[in-house]
Structure formats: C-alpha cells, structure tokens
Amino acid sequence: MSPIHSINQAQALPALATNKMIRNTYMLLSMTLLFSALTAGAAVAMNLPHPGMIITLIGYFGLLFLTTKFRDSTLGLAFVFALTGFMGYTLGPIVSHYLGLPNGGQIVMTAMGLTGAIFLGLSGYALASRKDFSFMGGFLMVGILVGFLAGLGAMFFELPGLSLAVSAIFVLLMSGLILYETSNIIHGGETNYIMATVTLFVSIFNLFTSLLHLLGFMNSNE
Template sequence: MNYNAESTVVRSQQSAVQTNKLLRNTYSLLAMTLLFSAMTAGVSMALNLPHPGIIITLVGYFGLLFLTTKLRNSAWGIVSVFALTGFMGLTLGPIVNAYLGLPNGPQIVMQALGGTGIIFIALSAYAVKSEKDFSFMGGFLFVGILVAFLASLAAFFFEMPGLSLAVSAMFVLLMAGLILFETSQIVNGGETNYIMATITLYVSIYNLFVSLLQLIGAFSGDD
C-alpha cells in the first residue's frame, strides 16, 4: 500500500513538472511570436502596404498552419510558427493603419489592444489557477468557429455590415472560450505540444483583437 501511494505521489509530481514546463515553453514562445508579429505589423504599417486580400490571407494562413502542424515535433516547427505569425502580422498592419486613420483611431486601437490583453490574462489565469477541465467546450467551439467563419465570408462577399458586426461579437465570445479551452488542455494534459498550444493561443489573441477593433470602431461611430 505504501509503495502504491509513493508511486502515485511520484507520478503526480512528474505530471506537475511536465505541465509547468509545457506552460513555460508555450507562454515563452507565445510572447516571442506576438513580439515578432507586432514587428512585422509595424513594418507593414511603416511601408503603408496594402492588405493582401482575403484569398491570399486564407491561403497563407491555412498553408502555414498545415505546415506547422506537420513540423510540430521538429525544430523546423519553430521556424514555421514564426513564419505563420509573421505573415499574420503583415496582414494586421493595414487593418490597424485603417483604424488609425479615423478621427478617434488611436483610442480605438488602444482600447482594443487593452481589452484583448485583459481578457487573455484574466481567462488564462483563471484556467491555470482553477485547473478546471473545459474540454467539454471542444465540440461547441469547433462548430461555433466554423459557423462564424462561414458567416464572415458571407458578410464579406455580400457586403453585409450588420452580419459582419454580429460575426465579430461571436468571435469575441468564441475566442474567449478557446483561450479557456486551450489553457485547460495544457494544464490537464489534453495538449502536450507547446508549438500547437502556442498557435491556438496566438490565433485566439489575433482574432480577439481584430474583432474588438471592429466592434469598438462601430459603436464609437467611426467605423
């Protein structure tokens, strides 16, 4: 009985060490990719580059995401992560420039940035501290994101501003749920690859920021 109890304690300690290592690696890589993405966005803004368009954005994003998934267990996966987040930064620059050109643009951008930071930190801290299992949200999030994505395409191609705002609101809620879900997966052993965890959290932050930009811009009367 004592041997079994000691073995259980050892396994629990090893699991805690692995979880802490995964969290450190994930947040370290996430911080670096966010910084790199901000740099590429800054370059895009400084050069006043045009937005590449929805087709190139989707092809680039899904192509690099597929590549990162294939390389997630190798050192090349790190390179692929930076390629993906750097590319997304380039697509973000023209969007931020467009909002900065509005009369109340700088305030809109700062409010969206601050809101994104507060939501991410609060939800991540809650998931880590509480250690609650949010895996039950997986199916709902998958379906919700798919529906929101298709609705966003419809809003873009059919030029429906009302639907676009509704999609942005959906994405704010879905990305908040995805942050809870992915952090919970890391803490409870559902996700063991820090590269994939980083990508999921990065995409959540990116979409959350863009969605808040649109919502704040619309309700401030400047969008």
C-alpha cells in the same frame, strides 16, 4: 524505496511535465506576439496594402499546415514564426485603417488593452482554478466554422450588420477558446507547445481584430 515515496514521485512527474508545457507555451507565445507586433508595425510604417482575402487564406492555411506537419521538430518553430509573422503583416493594413479614423489611436489602444485583459483574466482563471473546460470543444469547433463562413458571406455580399454580429460572436468564441486551450494544456489534452501556442495566438489575433471592428463601429456612431 518506500511505497509512499514511489507514489509521490509518480504524482510529481505529470506535474513537472505540465509545468514545462505551460512554461514553453507562454514563452513561445510571448515571442510570437512580439514578432507579429513588429511585422504589423513595419506594415503600418511602410503603409503596405492588404494582400487580399485569397492570398491571406492561402498563406494562413498553408503555413498552418506546415506548422502542424513539423510540430515535433525544430522546423516547426520556424514555421510558427512564419505563420505569426504573416498574420502580423496582414494585421498591419487593418490597424492602419483604424488609425486613420477619428480617435483611431484610442480605438487601437483600447482594443489592445481589452484583448490583453481578457486573455490574462481567462487564462489566469483557468490556470488558478484548474477547471476542465474540455466539454466546450465541440461547441467551439462548430461555432468557429459557422462564424468563419458567416464572416465570408458578410464580406462577399457586403452585409455590415452581419459582419458586426460575427465580430461580437467571435469575441465570445475566442474567449471560450482561450479557456478551452489553457485547460487542455493543464489536463494533458494538448502536449505539443507549438500547437498550443498557435491556438492561443489565433485566439488573441481574432479577439483583437473583432474588438477593433466593434469599437470602430461604436466610434463612428458617436
């Protein structure tokens, strides 16, 4: 075997692993998005009430913990569907609320379209450019934590202005997280497709709900 052939083969192995990681992540992401949409649709059709903040947080962090713990086994796949299905269920009553507003259908469809366009645009850019966005990790972690706490404060103290600001900030943070995680997948910072799927799913979920909130507010002021 020639030295050049050995070098080419060594270079091809990481590329094959990366391509497999990308393929598995986007395949699982597509399936979880569909499953979540079905559970959200079922919650809307049955007019199910929102489970409340406490149950939502316990359910989300509990299932996230189990998904993370079993991320290297087939059980992790079951938990990722349980997590995304649960998030879809909590989304159903939120969508029902906006559908009940004037032009509610248009608000929901616009938020959905913008979410899809932002995700495809940013992930496509990261995949095509191959730029390394790992430098954003620390900023995103702090920003999401602060935004989460501010969102809880806005809810408990009923501060609609702060709530709107948090939604606007989360649109930017989730856009950054999509770039960061896609870059992580490409450059080997994330090698588990289950965890990559969860991160991208949560980004899309929060992006959609934040856009819903902003568009709903804009519609109410027209």
